Amino acid sequence: MKTINHKSFEEKQSTELAIGTFIIITLLFILYIVSNESSNILIIAWPFVLSAIVLNTIMLFYLTERFIHLPEQRRDIAVKILILFSNIPITFFYYLVMKN
Numbered sequence: 001m002k003t004i005n006h007k008s009f010e011e012k013q014s015t016e017l018a019i020g021t022f023i024i025i026t027l028l029f030i031l032y033i034v035s036n037e038s039s040n041i042l043i044i045a046w047p048f049v050l051s052a053i054v055l056n057t058i059m060l061f062y063l064t065e066r067f068i069h070l071p072e073q074r075r076d077i078a079v080k081i082l083i084l085f086s087n088i089p090i091t092f093f094y095y096l097v098m099k100n
Contacts, residue, residue, distance in 0.1 A: 009066070009076035014059050018084045021052040025087075029094045037098075049091075060084055 028048065032041040060081065067077045 009070070009073040009080070011063075011066070011080070014063055014080045015083055017055060017059055018087055021056065022087055022090065024048065025052065025091060025094065029098075032098065056084060056087065 025045075025048075028041065028045040032038065032045065035041055063077055063081050063084065067074055067081070070077065
């Protein structure tokens, strides 16, 4: 009888990236609100937001590639992709608040 050993996907950088970008963007958003919507905060925040988008996109492509090539670990990889995607509605909400 064949024993199937399901190893978990040990990659932690995607979760750290998602949590790190969430924390920094949230701190920048709070700083923007507390500073009475100062445009100087936006000057500081936009390069970071742009780099966060690029880094998260690169990580998404990496996780997608791993999802395709590691079928036995798809569940773990899918969870990491969902964690990465969770920043999108939060950032969109911040954008809507700043726009008004």
